[in-house]
Amino acid sequence: MAAINDLVNQISDVRLRARLSEEVAYLAKKKKFGLVFEEHLPEKTLLYNSELKVGMTVCYKNKSVDDTYLVTDINDNEVTLRNLKTGELFSEEKRKVVQIRRFGEAVFPMLKHVDSVQKGSKDAAWHMLIEADNYHALQLLDYLYPGEVDCIYIDPPYNTGSRDWKYNNSFVDSNDEWRHSKWLAFMKRRLELAKKLLKPDDSVLIIAIDDNELFALGMLLEELFKGSERQIIDITINPKGKARDQRLSQVDEYLLVVYLGNGGAQEIIDGGELEEIRWPYLRRSEASSVRSSRKNQFYPIYVDDETKKIVKIGEPIPKEVDRNSVPQIKGCTAVFPVTEENVEMIWGLTGPSLQLAVDGDYVQVNFNKKNKFQPYTIKYVTAPSIEKVENGDYSVVGRRDDGSKIVVSTQSSSKRKTTVWKKNLYDANKYGTQIVSSIIKNKQFPFPKSLYAVHDTLKSFLSNKKDALVVDFFAGSGTTLHALNLLNFEDGGNRRGILVTNNEVSSREETDLLDKGYLPGDDVWEDNGICRSVTWPRVKHSILGVDTAGVPIDGNYFLDKYRMESKKRTVKQIDYISPSKVTTVAQKKKIISLLGTQRIPSTKLVSSGAFAIDDEKPTAILFDLSYEEEWYQELEGKDNVTEVLIVTEDKSAFKRISEKSIEILGTKDSYSQEERAMSEGFKSNCEYFSLDFLNKDDVELGNEFESILPILWAKSGCVGMRPENVEDVDFIFPIESNFSVLINEYAFAQFKEEMKNHVGIEYVYIVTNSNDAFSEMASEFSGVNSYQLYKDYLDNFMIQGAVK
Numbered sequence: 001m002a003a004i005n006d007l008v009n010q011i012s013d014v015r016l017r018a019r020l021s022e023e024v025a026y027l028a029k030k031k032k033f034g035l036v037f038e039e040h041l042p043e044k045t046l047l048y049n050s051e052l053k054v055g056m057t058v059c060y061k062n063k064s065v066d067d068t069y070l071v072t073d074i075n076d077n078e079v080t081l082r083n084l085k086t087g088e089l090f091s092e093e094k095r096k097v098v099q100i101r102r103f104g105e106a107v108f109p110m111l112k113h114v115d116s117v118q119k120g121s122k123d124a125a126w127h128m129l130i131e132a133d134n135y136h137a138l139q140l141l142d143y144l145y146p147g148e149v150d151c152i153y154i155d156p157p158y159n160t161g162s163r164d165w166k167y168n169n170s171f172v173d174s175n176d177e178w179r180h181s182k183w184l185a186f187m188k189r190r191l192e193l194a195k196k197l198l199k200p201d202d203s204v205l206i207i208a209i210d211d212n213e214l215f216a217l218g219m220l221l222e223e224l225f226k227g228s229e230r231q232i233i234d235i236t237i238n239p240k241g242k243a244r245d246q247r248l249s250q251v252d253e254y255l256l257v258v259y260l261g262n263g264g265a266q267e268i269i270d271g272g273e274l275e276e277i278r279w280p281y282l283r284r285s286e287a288s289s290v291r292s293s294r295k296n297q298f299y300p301i302y303v304d305d306e307t308k309k310i311v312k313i314g315e316p317i318p319k320e321v322d323r324n325s326v327p328q329i330k331g332c333t334a335v336f337p338v339t340e341e342n343v344e345m346i347w348g349l350t351g352p353s354l355q356l357a358v359d360g361d362y363v364q365v366n367f368n369k370k371n372k373f374q375p376y377t378i379k380y381v382t383a384p385s386i387e388k389v390e391n392g393d394y395s396v397v398g399r400r401d402d403g404s405k406i407v408v409s410t411q412s413s414s415k416r417k418t419t420v421w422k423k424n425l426y427d428a429n430k431y432g433t434q435i436v437s438s439i440i441k442n443k444q445f446p447f448p449k450s451l452y453a454v455h456d457t458l459k460s461f462l463s464n465k466k467d468a469l470v471v472d473f474f475a476g477s478g479t480t481l482h483a484l485n486l487l488n489f490e491d492g493g494n495r496r497g498i499l500v501t502n503n504e505v506s507s508r509e510e511t512d513l514l515d516k517g518y519l520p521g522d523d524v525w526e527d528n529g530i531c532r533s534v535t536w537p538r539v540k541h542s543i544l545g546v547d548t549a550g551v552p553i554d555g556n557y558f559l560d561k562y563r564m565e566s567k568k569r570t571v572k573q574i575d576y577i578s579p580s581k582v583t584t585v586a587q588k589k590k591i592i593s594l595l596g597t598q599r600i601p602s603t604k605l606v607s608s609g610a611f612a613i614d615d616e617k618p619t620a621i622l623f624d625l626s627y628e629e630e631w632y633q634e635l636e637g638k639d640n641v642t643e644v645l646i647v648t649e650d651k652s653a654f655k656r657i658s659e660k661s662i663e664i665l666g667t668k669d670s671y672s673q674e675e676r677a678m679s680e681g682f683k684s685n686c687e688y689f690s691l692d693f694l695n696k697d698d699v700e701l702g703n704e705f706e707s708i709l710p711i712l713w714a715k716s717g718c719v720g721m722r723p724e725n726v727e728d729v730d731f732i733f734p735i736e737s738n739f740s741v742l743i744n745e746y747a748f749a750q751f752k753e754e755m756k757n758h759v760g761i762e763y764v765y766i767v768t769n770s771n772d773a774f775s776e777m778a779s780e781f782s783g784v785n786s787y788q789l790y791k792d793y794l795d796n797f798m799i800q801g802a803v804k
Contacts, residue, residue, distance in 0.1 A: 545681030
């Protein structure tokens with residue numbers, strides 16, 4: 001603009017220069033930098049649930065929303081309409097038209113109960129599914145939960161041109177030259193409302209998207225969330241790839257993440273890379289560690305024979321004192337470090353050091369039937385390893401049945417996930433489409449997200465928020481709530497989800513239904529809509545654990561929890577080769593080479609040729625039994641070794657060395673992913689509502705209290721059973737809930753007295769037209785959230801309607 005101003009200033013005609021300067025200033029004011037798109041006319045919504053009344057504006061259900069009519073008369077199944085463009089009056093079938101509202105007009109919503117499912121406790125917080133255009137649903141949610149939402153996760157239409165979304169009641173396809181700006185206008189209006197829901201100081205917005213609108217959406221978010229940090233996550237959802245003509249095969253999609261305030265990714269352990277640290281045996285095994293070598297490390301450890309836990313650590317005893325002479329404790333065994341050959345050794349820790357490990361649950365005790373001299377083996381976590389737990393290099397991921405901690409190394413895995421996600425469980429076909437099909441038997445849904453991709457997304461940002469409020473206003477097949485229930489089951493969380501979706505049918509279904517004479521609003525049409533035929537059935541039946549035919553759901557969930565399995569090392573006798581015939585290093589290397597370098601490279605054969613062992617490879621082989629002690633020393637700490645080969649024809653020698661080798665190496669602990677039968681469902685509750693609208697005058701007159709009551713229940717946190725059938729009472733205290741309503745202000749004294757009998761009331765709603773009376777009554781209840789009805793409700797939606 002500076003160059004234009006310079007050129008304008010060069011104009012000698014004063015009046016022309018001034019006039020042009022005004023026009024340039026006007027253009028500069030209107031000029032928009034950054035993301036530029038056509039805002040389009042405001043969207044319109046069709047209110048199929050609304051009962052037609054005289055004075056309403058309507059349009060045809062299956063025609064353009066730009067052609068509107070005024071209802072002037074209603075006679076049974078016919079309506080008289082006036083064309084708002086031409087003024088023409090005519091009659092039409094009532095079922096063919098529907099009330100229409102333009103976005104921005106004041107609306108007064110209500111939640112109309114459709115269905116519910118309860119498998120959790122009655123007093124638990126409930127999830128919600130709202131069938132509605134998400135714009136109006138967001139207006140309601142802005143009233144219910146302003147600045148209270150921890151996470152919004154949405155999977156909006158990708159705008160590929162495949163007629164998978166509507167703008168003003170018409171499918172948008174690839175031939176629409178305005179489809180990109182329509183999509184941006186559509187998203188902007190909803191994101192502006194969604195922003196009001198998020199906690200400004202600690203929340204995240206997550207949007208799943210592909211490359212069609214990735215960059216435009218990124219610029220839109222930059223405009224709407226100025227000052228907030230953003231990241232792009234690349235997630236592989238189709239490992240086989242999607243063929244694209246003359247383009248690279250597409251295997252991934254993206255998550256755009258916006259961090260508000262302190263909102264951020266949480267430190268979590270990637271279970272796929274867990275590796276438990278080695279717990280060495282407490283009894284020293286090297287020949288030099290006999291009893292006389294350390295005077296403070298030969299002492300009794302008293303193990304309770306029933307619980308198999310250490311109850312006392314005795315004092316060291318002098319070498320001249322018989323170990324069998326120490327005092328005994330009833331019900332316990334005094335354990336000393338003694339080999340199978342009755343050789344007295346020493347413990348690997350002093351008594352005080354062992355006590356610290358016991359106190360920290362870093363000690364394991366196991367019965368040892370092979371050693372009558374030491375009937376219990378004891379393993380422990382070393383002091384350096386405990387220090388690594390404390391500084392975060394190692395992590396505790398659970399406990400064994402005996403209470404000892406499960407400690408894993410996290411050095412090879414990220415504490416936070418990276419921005420590139422790839423896991424077999426993210427396959428959208430196998431863990432999205434197939435899971436939906438296992439629940440819903442008579443309906444297809446295109447491209448549902450992998451349950452585990454959404455689960456990991458929520459966990460990455462909400463693992464430390466077990467009471468988080470999560471909103472998804474493009475709910476689709478309901479994956480978000482399914483994933484939220486799975487996450488809550490895994491970590492005992494009480495996160496609550498709110499899903500919003502319309503009840504549109506697909507383009508193909510719309511054509512088919514119209515050909516059969518059905519219209520939107522007809523039962524057959526609505527029963528085929530996404531909310532009623534996919535979203536709700538999935539939510540309901542995944543909680544119950546049965547499919548839509550009532551049969552237990554087949555299959556298991558893969559949990560983000562891991563079960564430790566201890567397996568013995570494999571020891572094999574190589575007796576078909578005579579040691580006397582394998583004497584040279586070259587011969588032994590040739591035998592090792594037959595095993596393959598993945599098991600043990602021949603270069604790992606020691607110079608003497610006695611054995612081959614490595615710090616990383618799984619196989620160790622012993623050729624020369626005269627190096628038995630050296631072999632044992634080398635085995636110490638080799639947790640990687642899972643297979644031991646002993647070349648000998650002597651069975652007794654093999655038995656002796658194999659048992660000693662297994663004792664030194666111990667069992668190999670590995671992890672397998674825990675599973676849960678889908679048929680078990682979830683201990684969860686969910687209410688299914690459709691969004692309807694009320695008449696402002698009826699609300700003001702107090703004629704719609706029961707219609708507004710579900711909104712009060714939702715605003716109070718959806719705690720306990722939703723109250724209903726409230727008639728002719730002065731006040732209510734819903735059972736097992738956290739709110740109360742004073743309906744008749746003249747009964748305030750009784751209401752105030754009754755409040756004393758209800759602990760845990762957090763929300764109080766008072767019906768009164770007097771602001772002063774409300775303030776006076778509300779002042780009697782400190783520490784609760786008080787709202788004036790119906791003023792608070794009406795004012796909120798009048799203000800929203802005034803905002804363009």
